[in-house]
Amino acid sequence: MADAFVKIVPLICGRCSQRMTAQREQVVYQCGTCGSSWELRAGLISARPVIHLSGKGALLLPFWNARFQMTCEVGNVVDLSGFLPLCGSVKQPGDKGTQPLMLNIPAFALPPHQAVKLARNMLVRFPVFGQSRAVDKPFEAVTLAESDIHTLAELIVLSAIVEKRRSNPNFLTSFSVQLYDSQLVTIPFDRDGNRYNQVDLNLEV
Amino acid sequence: MATIVFKCPLCGAPFEFTEGDHVSLCQFCGATSAIAGDTGIPRLLIPERIDLNDARAALRKLLANEGGSEFAASFNFKGGTLYFLPYWRIHGKAIGWQWSERETYSEEVDYDEKGARCTRQVKGPNERIFSLIAKPLDFASPAGDFTVFGRVRAGLAGSVLKCEVMDYPSAAARGVVVDPLKGVAQARQEALAMSLESAGAEGSIRRESRVKISSEWLSLLYYPVWSLQFARGDSMYPVVVDAVNGEVVKCHFPLEKERKCFLPLALISLILLGWTTMPVAGVAFTLLAAFIFKWQTGSLEISDIVKLLTGIPERGAGVKRG
Amino acid sequence: MSARCPQCGFKADLLTETQFHTCSQCGAGFRVYDGLGISEQYIRHDQNDAFAWEALLGVLDAEGCRHPEQPGDIKFGYHPFWFADLSDGNISFCPASSMPKGFPLPSMAPVGALEFTSKSLRFPQASLKPETLMTSESGIKRLRLLQIPLYLISYQVASEDYQATVSGSTWQTYTSSLPKETGIDVPLQRVKFLGVYMTSLFLSGLLAPNFAWRAVAFIIIVTIAWSLDRSGVKRG
Numbered sequence: 032m033a034d035a036f037v038k039i040v041p042l043i044c045g046r047c048s049q050r051m052t053a054q055r056e057q058v059v060y061q062c063g064t065c066g067s068s069w070e071l072r073a074g075l076i077s078a079r080p081v082i083h084l085s086g087k088g089a090l091l092l093p094f095w096n097a098r099f100q101m102t103c104e105v106g107n108v109v110d111l112s113g114f115l116p117l118c119g120s121v122k123q124p125g126d127k128g129t130q131p132l133m134l135n136i137p138a139f140a141l142p143p144h145q146a147v148k149l150a151r152n153m154l155v156r157f158p159v160f161g162q163s164r165a166v167d168k169p170f171e172a173v174t175l176a177e178s179d180i181h182t183l184a185e186l187i188v189l190s191a192i193v194e195k196r197r198s199n200p201n202f203l204t205s206f207s208v209q210l211y212d213s214q215l216v217t218i219p220f221d222r223d224g225n226r227y228n229q230v231d232l233n234l235e236v
Numbered sequence: 237m238a239t240i241v242f243k244c245p246l247c248g249a250p251f252e253f254t255e256g257d258h259v260s261l262c263q264f265c266g267a268t269s270a271i272a273g274d275t276g277i278p279r280l281l282i283p284e285r286i287d288l289n290d291a292r293a294a295l296r297k298l299l300a301n302e303g304g305s306e307f308a309a310s311f312n313f314k315g316g317t318l319y320f321l322p323y324w325r326i327h328g329k330a331i332g333w334q335w336s337e338r339e340t341y342s343e344e345v346d347y348d349e350k351g352a353r354c355t356r357q358v359k360g361p362n363e364r365i366f367s368l369i370a371k372p373l374d375f376a377s378p379a380g381d382f383t384v385f386g387r388v389r390a391g392l393a394g395s396v397l398k399c400e401v402m403d404y405p406s407a408a409a410r411g412v413v414v415d416p417l418k419g420v421a422q423a424r425q426e427a428l429a430m431s432l433e434s435a436g437a438e439g440s441i442r443r444e445s446r447v448k449i450s451s452e453w454l455s456l457l458y459y460p461v462w463s464l465q466f467a468r469g470d471s472m473y474p475v476v477v478d479a480v481n482g483e484v485v486k487c488h489f490p491l492e493k494e495r496k497c498f499l500p501l502a503l504i505s506l507i508l509l510g511w512t513t514m515p516v517a518g519v520a521f522t523l524l525a526a527f528i529f530k531w532q533t534g535s536l537e538i539s540d541i542v543k544l545l546t547g548i549p550e551r552g553a554g555v556k557r558g
Numbered sequence: 559m560s561a562r563c564p565q566c567g568f569k570a571d572l573l574t575e576t577q578f579h580t581c582s583q584c585g586a587g588f589r590v591y592d593g594l595g596i597s598e599q600y601i602r603h604d605q606n607d608a609f610a611w612e613a614l615l616g617v618l619d620a621e622g623c624r625h626p627e628q629p630g631d632i633k634f635g636y637h638p639f640w641f642a643d644l645s646d647g648n649i650s651f652c653p654a655s656s657m658p659k660g661f662p663l664p665s666m667a668p669v670g671a672l673e674f675t676s677k678s679l680r681f682p683q684a685s686l687k688p689e690t691l692m693t694s695e696s697g698i699k700r701l702r703l704l705q706i707p708l709y710l711i712s713y714q715v716a717s718e719d720y721q722a723t724v725s726g727s728t729w730q731t732y733t734s735s736l737p738k739e740t741g742i743d744v745p746l747q748r749v750k751f752l753g754v755y756m757t758s759l760f761l762s763g764l765l766a767p768n769f770a771w772r773a774v775a776f777i778i779i780v781t782i783a784w785s786l787d788r789s790g791v792k793r794g
Binding site: 314319321380381382384385408412413414415417418419420421422424425463465467470471472473474488489490497498501502504505508509511512513545546547 | 599609611612613615616618619620622641643646647648649666667668669670671672728729730745748749752755756759760763764766769772773776779780783784787788
């Protein structure tokens with residue numbers, strides 16, 4: 032009997048040794064005392080750096096931010112100038128053409144369909160954010176683990192490529208997405224009842 | 237989703253959490269703890285709620301209800317063993333896409349040479365459907381071939397009942413802890429196939445899909461069942477009783493109905509009464525006997541007549557489950 | 559010769575040519591077939607021929623088959639089977655030794671608690687090689703030899719031979735063909751009873767002077783015969 036066990040790890044901040052609290056499905060924990068962020072890695076509480084992006088809004092929503100490359104029938108797609116034509120976009124990337132492809136996958140609790148929609152909108156609008164100076168601000172609970180972003184990433188990229196995916200099954204079978212340098216970021220949103228708004232990006236969830 | 241009970245690492249009190257949770261709160265000391273499940277596959281067990289006597293009683297009750305108390309009393313209890321059957325439990329999200337191509341037809345109204353109106357089907361362009369799949373997955377699959385135990389509803393029970401961490405020596409002392417022989421890869425395939433099935437692509441001529449399990453919580457859940465043996469004469473009948481709710485999951489006890497013994501004797505005497513009186517009466521009484529036989533038994537077949545005369549018991553469906 | 563431990567994967571140089579080895583790394587016992595380290599497991603079982611026979615009769619009864627007139631010939635023994643976890647996630651199960659002809663085989667490993675065999679326990683050896691039996695295209699990830707307790711029963715019904723296999727772990731019965739549905743076996747006792755009954759009716763019918771006497775005599779005989787029948791004459 033090759034037994035393996037579940038390990039129960041008490042949530043104690045690695046910086047200030049205070050007890051942390053978290054919601055049921057949370058995977059990144061924030062210390063209420065010192066504001067640092069932690070996650071479980073190989074059964075141990077380890078630090079998880081969070082980058083806060085600047086913008087208008089009081090509510091910080093967490094996203095997994097990652098560079099990506101795409102492989103499909105036409106070969107490797109590595110930048111916006113290759114990606115926009117696949118999306119059927121007539122928008123000219125201009126000097127942003129050589130910019131690497133970026134994904135922002137919602138890491139907070141959101142039904143998968145909405146998460147895909149939001150990330151897709153952010154992908155095709157290729158926003159550029161500045162980094163906020165403020166550190167360790169409280170943000171919404173992270174419920175999507177870093178190990179699960181890849182499955183969602185493929186779906187998000189596919190949802191942006193409308194025409195190809197519908198007409199050409201060979202495109203779909205040869206399609207894959209590779210992610211690089213994933214990091215946890217927060218993007219400021221405004222709360223309006225049950226909705227979240229991002230004025231700079233003209234986004235609504 | 238199952239509720240699982242561990243010990244709080246800080247105060248040692250029972251620490252409950254729900255399958256799929258990453259974090260839970262100790263009800264006793266109030267400390268929050270994270271649940272690291274990625275170090276291996278947790279083995280959980282639903283403890284048996286009924287003992288051997290209850291399992292026997294459940295079967296006796298079923299036999300008495302469906303076959304009568306005399307029928308129930310005709311079976312002797314021979315023995316019973318508790319089995320813990322392993323099930324793979326997969327909990328998470330099915331994420332991916334499905335592409336399907338379907339033929340379309342439309343009806344066109346036309347008029348033939350005589351001017352009569354007719355409709356014909358015209359093939360239209362193929363319809364291509366792309367759908368994104370993103371839905372919760374809660375799946376249980378037997379980790380072996382358990383057909384001998386019938387349909388045990390472990391998945392359902394595992395979703396609502398409290399599970400314990402498998403304590404192998406204690407479980408093995410109470411019953412047979414069955415080893416899983418089916419791999420988790422097969423269970424995953426089944427879970428994904430199920431999520432695709434419910435995504436609906438009926439009647440498609442071509443289909444492509446890629447679905448993966450995300451945020452997966454995997455566990456091996458042991459479910460208790462009683463395997464009992466009952467005997468009548470020199471035949472033994474296996475019985476499977478769910479050790480959680482006492483439901484008889486599988487059994488087959490053929491019922492043997494005693495034939496009515498008055499009817500054949502009376503019919504013989506009626507026929508002979510006729511024939512020993514006069515031939516016409518013989519023919520009349522034989523026809524009357526045939527009519528009564530048909531009316532009473534519903535058949536006039538030779539084999540049925542012989543069976544009735546010789547008193548061979550009639551076989552009924554009996555009591556059957558599974 | 560060297561072989562890999564099936565438990566921990568440690569590659570050990572085997573100095574002896576014996577079949578049983580103990581891993582120097584994890585201490586697991588394993589067998590070696592053709593240079594391949596294989597764990598051997600068995601289902602513990604106490605032989606009980608009477609139970610196996612009754613299990614078979616129960617199946618025959620449930621299926622409405624004719625029962626054998628005489629007890630069958632029961633042979634109990636452990637039989638080796640190959641059990642492979644394939645690299646595509648599927649599993650494969652097949653006999654590792656040739657079984658006596660005609661006996662049906664379990665198509666899947668019977669349910670039970672598997673224990674590792676040890677040197678002190680004697681089990682039959684595998685005579686069939688796994689490579690020739692595994693036709694699957696995907697490779698074998700883990701191979702095991704399972705020793706399964708089986709009762710091989712041959713019995714006769716209406717002078718025809720039948721074979722059945724009963725698994726010792728769950729009393730599951732495997733059959734390839736079953737005797738036909740219960741024929742009409744008329745008990746001699748019953749024939750005698752009916753003979754006496756009909757003769758007495760016939761004689762009293764002939765001897766009775768008129769219909770009324772005949773009817774009265776018949777009612778008396780039917781009543782006597784019925785009460786005898788109910789008290790169990792037909793059962794002897």
